[in-house]
Amino acid sequence: MYPNLLVKRASLTPNRSAIIFEGRRWTFSQLKQEAIDFAEKLHMLGINKGMRIAILASSNPQLVTVLHGCMQLGCELVMLNERLTEEELLYQLNDSQPDVLLVDGLNRSLMYVNRLSFDEIIAAPNKPIKIDSEWSKDRTITIMYTSGTTGNPKGVRQTLENHVMSATGSALNLGVHPNDCWLCAMPLFHISGFSILMRSVLYGMTVSLHTKFNAEKATEEILNGTVTRMSVVAVTLERIISVLEERNLAIPDTFQSMLVGGGPVPLNYLERAIARNIPVLQTYGMTETSSQTTTLSSEDAIRKLGSAGKPLFFADIRISGEKEKGEICIKGPHVTKGYVGAASSKNPQVDGWLHTGDIGYIDDEGYLYVVDRRSDLIISGGENIYPAEVEQAIVKHKAVKEAGVTGIKDDTWGQVPIAFVVLKGQVTEEELKSFMKTQLATYKQPVGYYFIDELPRNASNKILRRKLHEYL
Structure with a gap:
C-alpha cells in the first residue's frame, strides 16, 4: 500500500505552490480541496469507485483538478489525445x-x-465520499494508448506502483530540491506530461503549466529563474536554442536540467545547447514504462554526448541478440503489467523483460545508446507515427489497393511520413490528402504521395519499407 498521494502531500506542505498558470497559483492544500470537491460532484452524478473514466481535455489547471478528483474517487483514467480524429478517438x-x-x-x-462536460459536473451538488488514506500499489491509475507495429493502438495500464517507482527513480538521479519548479508544456494526456504531475505530489514540487509549448514564453521563464527543470523533445529543444541564439543569451545557473525524450537528439542540437549553458539530459522511455527508464546524469552530459544514460535506480536494461547492437529490453517495477481491450490477452513481459522493439547498444561503461526507435517507426516532433496505422487508413479509400509508408528527414520535425500507393481506381494526390484529413491526426498524415505499380515485399509477402527510400 502507498499513501493517498495528494492528501499526504497536502498534509506535509499545505502552503507550498502546486500549480502556476498564467500568473495564478494553487497550493497543495487548495488543489486537494478542489479535487475532493470535484470527486463529490462526480459521486452525486453516479460515478463510483472502480469505474473507468475517459477524459478529453486541454492542459490547464482545471484538468489537473479533474485528474486528481477522479483519482480521489478511486477511478481509472483513460487519457485521450485531443489531437486525434473522431475516428481514432472512437476506436480508443x-x-x-x-x-x-x-x-x-x-x-x-x-x-x-454517457458523456459529461466539466461545466455540468461543476454545477452539480456535492455528495460526500470517504477519502481513502491508502491506495493499493496495484491499482490502475491511468490507461494511455500507444500504437503497435500492427497499427492497432494498445491501451497500456499504468499502476500506482509504476508511477511511483518511475518518479522515485528519477528523483534519485536528479535530486529533489525545495525550490524546484518544473515547466510542463507537454500535454497531460501523454506520459511525459502526466508523469510531471506524479512527481509534483511525490516531491512537493511546483509545476508551471502551459497549455501549449511556446518557445518565447518558455525561454523567458527559464531566463528569469522561475523554473528549474523542463521536459522537451528534440524539435522543442531546438526552438529554445534558436531563441537564445537570436538574443545572444545563455541559460542561468538556476536552471538545473532539461530532459529530452521522444527519440535521439541530433548532435548539432546538443553542441548548440552546451554553448548556451543548457544542461541537456537525454532520456529513454516509453508509455509502457511510465516515462523514463534511462537518463543521462548531469556530470556525464558532455563526456557521454549522445547517450541516453544509465538505467534509473530501480530499472534494468539489456540488449537482446548476439550482436553488439540489438533490441533493448527493460525490467523493473515501472514496467506495465498489461493492456486493456483488444490487447488485454497480450503479455508485455517475457520472463520479466519488456521487449521494446527499439534498437540500441550499451557501451563498456554501461551507458545506453539508442540507435533506432523500431525499424519502421517515424518520430515527428516527438510524436510516434507507426506506418502500419497510416497504411490502414490510406487503403480505406476505394481507389487504393495497397499502401506503404516510411519517413523522410525534415529540418523542422526530424521526420515526416510519405506514402507509396498502388491504385485500383482513379484518384489524385490532393484527393487522398483531403480524405486522410478525416482519418488521422494532422501529424500522422503523409506530406506526399507517390503512385507506383507494386510495393517491395520479402518472401513472406511483408512490405519492405526500407526499400521505399530507394524509390525516391
Missing part, C-alpha cells in the same frame, strides 16, 4: 469501454453514450 473509447466520457468546455464534437 470502444476498446477501453469507459463508464463515462468527460470533456472540457471547448467545442468537442465527439459524442459518447
